[in-house]
Amino acid sequence: MTGQVRTVDGRVAGRRGQATRQKLLDCLSEMLSSSPYRDVKVIDVARKAGTSPATFYQYFPDVEGAVLEIAEQMATEGAALTELLQGRSWAGKAGWQTAQELVDGFLEFWRKNDAILRVVDLGAAEGDKRFYKLRMKILNSVNNSLADAVAELQAKGRVDKDVNPAAVAGSLVAMLAAVASHQKGFSSWGVKQAELKPNLALLVHLGITGRKPTK
Amino acid sequence: MTGQVRTVDGRVAGRRGQATRQKLLDCLSEMLSSSPYRDVKVIDVARKAGTSPATFYQYFPDVEGAVLEIAEQMATEGAALTELLQGRSWAGKAGWQTAQELVDGFLEFWRKNDAILRVVDLGAAEGDKRFYKLRMKILNSVNNSLADAVAELQAKGRVDKDVNPAAVAGSLVAMLAAVASHQKGFSSWGVKQAELKPNLALLVHLGITGRKPTK
DNA sequence: CACTTGTCCTGTCATGCCGTCAGCTTACCG
């Protein structure tokens, strides 16, 4: 899939090269967590990695390019999100369980990768195709599963005909992502993390099934 | 309230000064719409405004400071969002109407100010207090109204006791904001704007009242 | 062991933006 890791000038990277490349990515990742995206400079990343800016530019065209790389790695790990919905039921008590675990897993994933996801979100919102394709790649698994669930319930006549499964699923996923990014904001509205989760799960369940969960 | 507009070095700005200051803000605003936040440079803004970088620094400490200014202006205009919910009912057909108009007004507001809101969102997500206070200021009117609506229904026993009004309201607002920022993303999931709105309104109505709307 | 080859890193340099200051011009007022 990835083929071979190459430098900007076309050489293939060996063991040592890949190591420093990865080190640069790790340092950039740390940097993104600790300082605003706008202020992340190549020279700082290089210093932190114990190397020079020139080395950075050997492996990446610019900061954006490196961020895309990190995001790509995260996206493949993010495939784990699929399991949150694989073979789950939305009926009765099991449905409530499904909603809760989805919320839990989703928030956890976002918390772990918040720094990069922030940047991906920004890039996508700014209309950069590379970023929003990446965002789709990350969210697709969850989104498709949710859309399927809605479509299925719709086929059974348990959800109104004029509901658009993709729109509902997309909106719910967007909600989860947004809430995850702004968790801190909620605390200043007097809402604690622990209270947030069940309410999110409730909204998800309502959105998918159109009914309150049976607990 | 605003007192007096002052330059960085403490002078009070007169007519002419305020004009160039505003021109700089306008140009920055345009700039944010057309190029990624990370690439917006002071010198470009100054050039676009037909002035010099030094002038920019006379009125703003840096790009971030100027963005805060723009966002502040937008926040006061955003008070108009309150009207979307002032004295509205969530019962019966009126409830469906309320939900639809909220979604409509919200998306419209976001579409108009997407460039600045993107940056505010980023700043807030990065933990900058100034930005997330601003974000709260913008969203508070809608959020509080929604939370009140839920609390009221709860008092009447029409919504479960264990629902947290602030959490539900906040999540719904976050959903609206996120969907608005990524409207383009939905089109690549095959969902058109026109289809999106009623589905969002449905989710809002479900979230607030716990019931499907009567149309 | 010297030699070769290809990978890997860095010193250096031109370019351009940042952020500040002193100083010039403009407008207002008595």
Added chain:
DNA sequence: CGGTAAGCTGACGGCATGACAGGACAAGTG
């Protein structure tokens, strides 16, 4: 018309960028 404060800019040191050529290094070869 002279004084005062507002308004603007040229110029400068400092730093990040991005490109290149060349040196350091590891691994294989005779």
